[in-house]
Amino acid sequence: MAVDRIAFRVREGEVFGFLGPNGAGKTTTMKMIQCISPKSGGTLQVFGMDVDTHHRRIKSRLGVVPQENNLDPDFSAYRNLLIYARYFGIPKREAERRAEDLLAFMQLDEKRDVLIDNLSGGMKRRLIIARALVNEPELLILDEPTIGLDPQARHLIWEKLRSLRAEGNTLVLTTHYLDEAERLCDRLVIMDHGKILVEGTPADLIREHAGNDVVEVERTQKVVARLEELGLNYDLAGDVVQVFTDRPNDVARELLEACRHEAAVTVRPATLEDVFLRLTGRSLRE
């Protein structure tokens, strides 16, 4: 079983994230929302319609950015959009207009007549997003939208996704990049082993599960002994000790003294990545 008794509700106009390690059930959840993977029980409604009985009507209002590139290699960027529009039954004239607009929106005008194999990874990803918008969807589902992209390409995609949100679109996305989730998501869930562990806004989740700040120091016996003495909670992360605390300066001072200023002590704000690793553990998946 890929997902087990999960429950969630996405609000209109928000960006909702699914986070989790490989095999957590994110992609399966996306495919169930897309009316592609069948479910063995429970109910799932999209736009208030049941996915089992109304798949065509739901899919006509969805935009999907899959994890794997499935652009059509037999055609150019522009014709990929036209042919995809045809699957939605969009008239040719209208499809041509939208294809031109979307290429401009995703900054692909210059690549209009280039075959898919000759596009870079970032361009392909942008074209897939353009393709997902061809039916003017009310809900956009993005499975790892920036996977494998360089920072420039990721920032461009983030900018475009934010502008889509500003126009009132609803976005559901999965990602492994926690900075991406923190930047984009209004609310998110963290999944593991097919279950939802927590749900909330990035800020609330950080406050609840990691505290405000993190003090990091090299792991030595003295440091660990001092932390035990102080009765502070700490996490071991390889050769680093992490202390999640609301009094970072006091803790840092204590630790600097304990290791006699021999090791570096850093104080930084807690991030979603801290929450993620605390909840799902540090062991490798798959």
Add this chain to the structure above:
Amino acid sequence: MIVDITTRVQSVWRRNWDAFLRTYKVNFIPPFVEPVLYLLALGFGLGTYIEAVDGIPYPVFIAPALVSISVMYSAFFECTYSSFVRMYYQKTFDAIIATPVGIDEVIAGEMLWGATRGMIYAALMLPVLLIFNVVAMPSSLLLIPFAFLAGLLFAGIAMCFTAITPSIDALNYPSFLFITPMFLFSGTFFPLDLLPEPIQYFALATLPLTHVVAVNRAITLAAFSPVNLLNLAWIAAATAIFFVLAIRLMRRRLIV
């Protein structure tokens, strides 16, 4: 519902038609070159040693077989190797079923396209055969619509194999163990009744090409017999069965 198909199936067919047109020069070579080569080598080369088969000049005897074989190959290979590439490597089917087009329509569209390709090939071969003066007119115009039905049969059979094949290499099994024997033993280059009687019945029962060749030969010779109705019935029934079976097998493969 046995199969869930709406007019959206045409968008899948159109995708393949567009791809075919984009590379039309390559695609148009086989139907022009193949009949010329076969007619020269077998019909007028080897054929000089064969005066006539059942009173028919040898090139005239094999002409309908060449059309049948071309229809079989084009539809079968379209819906095995080409469909497998689109399904497995290009993920084209996944992309399409994220739209209002359903999986049944994707598979049906692929098979209808395979049939169309068979029909295009038959239509392109006809002028070549006319130049060699080996087919009767106007009855031979029927080769074209019949190629669609025959193409749909082979497309359906092909799609069943595509649905169950573990890999693209494993598609070589049906190609060599089913298609190649059919190419030789379906009354194509020598009459079926040269074979021992039990094998004749075996061929008629299990090799679809025998029926296709029989119908096409009746068309090109303008000599129809009541037996052709049986051939047509066999083809129609098998086409319907494999069409539905292919969709059901593909659903099992793709819906996970």
